[in-house]
C-alpha cells in the first residue's frame with residue numbers, strides 16, 4: 503500500500519475506533535500500579551500483563567514480561583517487551599513508555615477517585631491519565647491502527663519496551679539496557695512522556711534534567727527521650743535536620759553546596775532567543791499553575807531557565823518524630839528528609855552526590871550523626887535535533903495541528919532516556935502531548951482527550967514518514 507493511503511486508512515481506523523481506545527485506557531487506569539508501594543506489587547504486575555495482552559492482540563510478536571527483580575532488588579517490577587520486524591530494509595523504532603504511576607495521595611483532594619477514571623469537559627481524569635498510561639496507550643493504538651491499515655504489516659520495524667519503575671528511578675530497565683541492550687537496538691527511540699508548551703502548540707522536548715534523589719538521616723540520642731527531663735541537654739534530631747536543610751539554599755533560591763554550579767553548561771544563545779518567542783505569561787503561570795503569592799528561584803534567570811537549565815534542590819518530606827493528633831513531648835532520636843537535586847547537562851550524579859554529602863557533613867551541628875543515602879539517580883540529557891526523525895516528527899505534527907513545532911527543554915526526568923542516548927547511541931524523539939495544567943503527580947491528574955486522539959494521529963504520521971524515508 504502506498505504511504506499516503508496507508509496513513510489515511512490508519513487515521514480513519516483510529517478515528518472510528520477512538521471511543522473504544524478510550525474505554526480500554528480506562529480499564530488500564532483502573533489498575534492502581536503504584537510502583538513505590540510494595541503492597542501494590544501485584545497491581546503493578548497486572549498492569550504489565552494488561553499491556554502485554556494488548557500488544558499480543560494487535561499483532562506484535564515475541565511479547566513477553568522480563569523480570570527485573572533480583573536477589574539484591576527483590577521489589578523490581580517487570581518490563582514488557584515486544585517486537586515486529588517484518589519491514590525488511592526499513593528503520594527500526596523503539597517505543598518506550600511506563601505503566602507505573604505515582605501515589606495518588608492526598609486522596610481527599612480528588613474530585614473523582616484516582617483509580618476510577620472519569621470523563622469531564624473533554625478530559626479524562628485518573629492517576630496515570632497523562633503520566634504515562636494515556637500517552638503509552640497512544641503508542642499502542644497508533645500501532646494497532648497501522649496494523650489494521652496494513653493488513654497485519656507496519657511501515658517500520660518496531661520494538662517496544664514498557665517499564666514499571668520509571669517513577670521510582672528505573673533501575674530495572676537500566677540493568678536490562680546494560681546487559682541486553684542489543685535487544686533494544688533501533689534507529690530511533692520514541693517517547694511520549696513529556697508536555698506540550700501550551701494547548702494546540704506541537705512541541706518536541708529536546709532535553710531533560712537528571713536527578714539525584716537522596717535521604718538525609720540524622721541520629722541524636724540512643725532512643726526517643728522525654729523533652730522535659732532531657733530537654734536542654736539532649737540533641738534534637740529534627741532541629742539538627744532543619745538546620746542542615748536551611749543551610750542548603752539561601753533565601754533567594756541559590757544552592758549553597760560548594761561547586762554545585764561548576765559543571766553547568768549554559769544553553770546556546772540561539773536556544774535562549776527561541777525561548778523568548780515562546781508564549782509564556784509568567785503571571786498566568788504563577789496564578790494558574792503554581793498558585794503561590796510569588797515565584798522563587800535563582801535571581802538573574804528567567805522561569806524557563808530556572809526550570810530547564812539550572813540545577814535545583816527540593817525537600818519532599820521529613821518523615822519521623824511525632825506527627826499524630828494532639829501533643830507528645832518527645833525529643834526524637836532520629837529524623838530524616840527526602841531531598842532531591844535536578845541536574846542539568848554536564849553535571850554528574852556521582853559528583854553531585856559527593857558534593858552534597860561533604861556539605862551536609864559540614865552543616866551538621868554538634869551532638870548528632872548524619873548519613874546521606876542515594877535512593878536513585880539519572881543523568882541529564884540533550885537530544886540531537888539535526889536528524890530525519892526529528893524532521894519526520896515535526897512534519898507529522900504540523901499536519902495534525904496545523905502549526906510549526908516548538909523545541910523546549912523539560913524540567914522533569916526520565917532516567918532511562920539518558921541510557922538510550924549514551925549507552926545505545928540512539929537519536930531520541932520526545933513527542934509528548936501532556937498539557938501544562940494536567941496535574942502530573944498531583945491530585946486530579948488528567949489527559950485532554952483531544953490530545954489523546956491527535957497524539958495518535960501524530961504518531962501514525964511520524965511512523966509512516968519514517969517508513970517512507972528509510
Ligand code: BES
Nearest residue numbers: 633669670671695696697912913914915
Ligand atoms: N513524565 C515524567 C517526566 C517529565 C514530565 C518530563 C514533564 C518532562 C516534562 C516522569 O514520569 C517523571 O515524573 N519522572 C520523575 C523521575 C524520577 C522519579 C526518577 C521525575 O521527573 O520526578
Ligand code: MN
Nearest residue numbers: 633634668695
Ligand atoms: Mn512519566
Ligand code: MN
Nearest residue numbers: 604633669943
Ligand atoms: Mn511521572
